[in-house]
Amino acid sequence: MNRNPKITRRALLKGGAALGAGLVIGFRLPLDAAAQQTPGVFAPNQWLKIDRDGVVTITNSVPEMGQGAMTATPMIIADELDADWGKIRIEQAPANPKLYANPVTGNQAYGGSRGVRDHLEMWRKAGAAARQMLKQAAAQEWNVPESELETEPGVVIHRPSGRRLMYGQLVDKASQLPVPQNPVLKTKDQFRYIGKEGIARLDIPVKTDGRAVYGMDVKVPGMLIASIERCPVFGGKVQSFDATAAKAVAGVRHVVQVSNGVAVVATNFWSALQGRRALKVTWDEGALAPLTSAAISKQYEAMSRQAGQVARNEGNAEQALGAGGKVVEAVYQVPFLEHACMEPMNATAHVMPDSVTLWVPTQNPGGHQALAAKLAGVPVERVEVVTTLLGGGFGRRGEPDFVTDAVETSKAVNAPVKVIWTREDDIQHGFYRPATYNVFKAAVDANGQPVAWWHRIVGPGILIQKGRAPKGTIDPAAVEGARNHPYDIPNIRVEWVEKDFGVPIGFWRSVGSSQNAFITESFIDELAHAAGKDPYEYRRALLGKAPRHLAVLDAAAKGAGWGTPLPAGRARGIAVAFSYGSYAAHVAEVSVAPDGGVRVHRIVCAIDCGIAVYPNQVRSQMEGGAIYALTAALYGKITLDKGRVQQSNFHDYPMMRIAEAPKVETIIVDSGQAPGGLGEPGVPPVAPAVTNALFALTGKRIRTLPIDRDLLKRA
């Protein structure tokens, strides 16, 4: 198999005139009748085209944010097409939901680890249809039955006569044929690329030599650079501003008010920043000005004594809890968290009288197209969106704010404008993973087995805050991972009390599951220890109705050597969770320094994502998910005082670094089921695996994140 990505490197570089040198992701116009009829190009659908040289250009609709979409997408299409991997070129799709919307959600927006799992079947059909048409074209050419033909990468073969035609030789004839709606798909044993090892990511070479173009790197002729001063308090507004000193800074061209604050627009970023520092803004800080984290916790606690909406109710948990048996209770809290994408938020917009061009690292090309159209007052079809590479996404890059900034500023100054956020802007003006407060009660029988599970969550609802779920209903994001825990307990009640202080909240890698797995997997561990049982065996006994949970739990335990001796001062913890279509279990091996510092030495992860399309990237996502989760568990905390975020950069919102990073070993459990997600499912079980290990080691139960080292300090 030719796995040389060099041709793709060329493809990635083409079409860069408007944006200067360096990588520009190919950008293609929507497929229309004209494109269909381009002589010498076979384009049976919006996903692929083949030219007379046999070059296969595949359009990828899923933004490349590090998860490998730019390679997984062509792997799937090329496999069913039986394309020569060395002749693949990849282009990033324009915003055009009619052609490129996710077929499951109906939106051209990407979150929820939906890349492969929602598109696999559609992309396979796109490739298979083209392959069938190429075979039909060859059958006509040779006047033989199609059933006598087969394909090898890039070529149709008639074995009885030994004849061969390259795909490029068949494009004209194939273009005349009708597109089959239900082409025959390969069987698993026929895959060439799907599920195979050794396929190199197409975007890696340009990410090692400086050619990769992220939103931050976009260059447009005549472009100005802007930095926006935002109200430090959420929801605050500009009351007045004095731009005299800002305008006196060399390079500053404009100072304009926009929805999110005051934009200082300059010929370069440094001038914009200096101008911003010289700017004087008087804010109307609004209703959240007195808000503090302490007040939030206190009110959550008060509200935890109110009944909530019932998210799950089986048997009668309250009756079982009052039956006079042993009851275990605990309170768990998690903080707000910011995504901290490595590339700070940014977008470049050129608003013209009747059209807009947007260059943006986006998880939401369709939504951002519609937003830009609305802000600029042009029809949505007149907004061209170029999705650049994303320097991290994690849920942050689907939000509207950075696009609003660029479109409004460009419109105001009548020039193309790149708005660049500072790291401080990023940390202090995010859409945070919600802080929540959780009360657990469990009734256990004489053997320590749970007979009732009662859980009340207090916190805000992301979908409700965004107007995507009605107020007064249960926000699915708030209870995911809590209401669907897998344990077979006769009486279960899960309630949700909505409390939204108005702090902007958003989808943070694995969303509700990120925190609900921590609390449920900690509490089940508490029950195991209260029963004097091994936490792994205790879970096993309750997973009789959850075979896929059980399979990954067993695989992780086996891989980690659960129950085998460890060096002195070390212990293991285990946890399991379902999220975003996949099942994951983790075993963490930890030690604690005398000062309470936690060291995670090793993580073994077992993942069942159904069919594993791109195994090396399954491992990458598990490795990365573990580090993302550990960063949150060990350090992650956004706090508020006077309505302001107190953290500002990596010195006070730290990230895990190389010396602290454990080895992550990934075991792929092949269940043969439909594909699940990967970007998120590697996160949820990590924090509880670590805190459960800490309990095994120290007898101290961590019920609040991040882990407080003072609790673990040895006197």
Added chain:
Amino acid sequence: MAIPVTINGRQQQLDVPNEMPLLWAIREAAGLTGTKYACGVAQCGACTVHLDGQPVRACVTPTSAARGRRVTTIEGLDAKGEHPLQKAWVEEQVPQCGYCQSGQIMSAAALLAAKPSPTDADIDAAMAGNICRCGTYQRIRAAIHKAAAMKKAGTR
């Protein structure tokens, strides 16, 4: 008054204020965007370049500090993009989003120049200033060891 700086072997006159961080002079005045902005306060290493061969954080280095000196960015690490680290980065399939990787490679290149066979502890120390939010650390470590072995074997 323009500041003379040799970037990747090419002498340039950077028409920027003395105090403008070298990062922005490199990215916006010289047009080399491989060097990244991510924190602005020398906390993350995404902007790492070599100044006369030594790794520096360009986001806190005034451009005037580079006057008359040699700056090497990721674009100039190897003429063909085939430095052993770049090859090892591809072989180990290190990057995910990739945004931090220019800085990671520049820090690693300075390490290998000083210590051709680094230990894990050497890697921990030399790479401590570089954050990867995607968490590619174990692959970074493996790639540095691989590049060191390649260099030693002279197989570059």
